[in-house]
Amino acid sequence: MARTAGSHSQTTGPRVHDAALRLFAQHGFAAVSMRQIAAEVGVQAGALYNYTPDKQSLLFDLMRGHMDALLGERAARGGRGSPLARLEEFTRFHIRFHLARPDAVFVSYMELRNLSPENFAAIEGLRRSYENELEGILRDGVAAGLFAMQDTKIATLAVIAMLTGVTTWYRPAGRLSVDEVETVYWDMVRKTVAA
Amino acid sequence: MARTAGSHSQTTGPRVHDAALRLFAQHGFAAVSMRQIAAEVGVQAGALYNYTPDKQSLLFDLMRGHMDALLGERAARGGRGSPLARLEEFTRFHIRFHLARPDAVFVSYMELRNLSPENFAAIEGLRRSYENELEGILRDGVAAGLFAMQDTKIATLAVIAMLTGVTTWYRPAGRLSVDEVETVYWDMVRKTVAA
DNA sequence: GTCTATAAGTAGATAGAC
DNA sequence: GTCTATCTACTTATAGAC
Structure with missing residues (x-):
């Protein structure tokens, strides 16, 4: 069974959720921007909208x-x-x-x-x-x-x-x-x- | 003893604190703007900075x-x-x-x-x-x-x-x-x- | 699925008139 | 002490190329 992406084995969807959860817990929902979440995941902000409508x-x-x-x-x-x-x-x-x-x-x-x-x-x-x-x-x-x-x-x-x-x-x-x-x-x- | 300002007897300073407390409690610190606080007090946003540096x-x-x-x-x-x-x-x-x-x-x-x-x-x-x-x-x-x-x-x-x-x-x-x-x-x- | 670019609006804070 | 006007930066969300 080949590893598909090294330590980045998660697909982007769950990684968005994980990053959002960590950032919301640390700084609060209103204080966290979509750009911060995207940066934590390693994508651009626009890509997040493939995983959540808002x-x-x-x-x-x-x-x-x-x-x-x-x-x-x-x-x-x-x-x-x-x-x-x-x-x-x-x-x-x-x-x-x-x-x-x-x-x-x-x-x-x-x-x-x-x-x-x-x-x-x-x-x-x-x-x-x-x-x-x-x-x-x-x-x-x-x-x-x-x-x-x-x-x-x-x-x-x-x-x-x-x-x-x-x-x-x-x-x-x-x-x-x-x-x-x-x-x-x-x-x-x-x-x-x-x- | 004359009343100085009818039911608005509080000076602006305490009213800023009261409005901020109520709004922060209701919506959260990060979700509340200085403009919202000012509106609640009945002044413009710039006036708030007479009562708090930030x-x-x-x-x-x-x-x-x-x-x-x-x-x-x-x-x-x-x-x-x-x-x-x-x-x-x-x-x-x-x-x-x-x-x-x-x-x-x-x-x-x-x-x-x-x-x-x-x-x-x-x-x-x-x-x-x-x-x-x-x-x-x-x-x-x-x-x-x-x-x-x-x-x-x-x-x-x-x-x-x-x-x-x-x-x-x-x-x-x-x-x-x-x-x-x-x-x-x-x-x-x-x-x-x-x- | 991700990118770049951008629209349209709002943020905190300051300057200077009155 | 309050106003108006403004600066600079950032916000969510979308459009369209690749």
Whole structure:
């Protein structure tokens, strides 16, 4: 099997997405020009329009791709077991998934303002359905007498905010492995919702 | 005491800051032009430069003003009492302070990327010293056997992330008062760090 | 599929009149 | 302190050659 292009084995399409994601995460969507993305890929600006109709669609595709990956992985795991076991699985998954793709997480969270209204509604719907899985786990736990909280919806958002916050400080070269970080957060989540 | 300018009693300087804060929060720093800010204030773009040397300084002034207000209020309260009482006071303060100025919170959090390196370092230092107060409370509580956690620094960041997350969903017209929201979050924070 | 060239508009910032 | 006018540079997006 011959290599077709050395280390540049990716086709231009995915390279445009990768470059845009990295640049949007670093400088912000509005601060990045199509020329900068093109330069990062190694083509001229006009060539980008073979892969996206416009800059807005490029942002939307990145965010939808991220949410699709998130929900796709959740669907593949299903939710069996006790609410406590499901909550631990969800917690560890959330940490691991988010730490594995910091740029996509950052962009999907910070650039919601720069989506057109229709695109914003689409991403919001996907995010909502992710939250709903956690809320279902919490409700089941409360019903079973395992968990206790004053407000299930607020607890859902509080737990997700706490967990997603890991992306602001975690660095792969740091003293803790992802597995250890998962355990530290699981300990806190468990106590937060404990009966 | 005569009114000097009817409902437009503010001088232009503060009005520039208010308009910039609102627009930066809504659309993002990079997406807002000096001309848009000027239009919001009701002057021409050139007039803005009587109040700021450039756009970057305008952003920095907004963020530094926010952090100064945050740290100023903390300094005015001091930290007496048991770690548990101090943690409750900190929690309720954080919620109340952040819900009272959503635009400043949003800008200070989302626009860090758009600060020059020196300005970024300055804001980071202020944010760090705010976190340090909470970390001190948690350490004291652990030393007193009141709290338990695997990692004080991570717990500090986790609690702040959980609390700051309130700004993503709270709306003044919602079903809960700020006081009730404080109580819901305090219940979760208390359990998160409980021994 | 990528290039060059360009259209049409906007950006931050400054100069000088009033 | 605010205005108008302007400089220089950059923006997204398109057209048409290769």
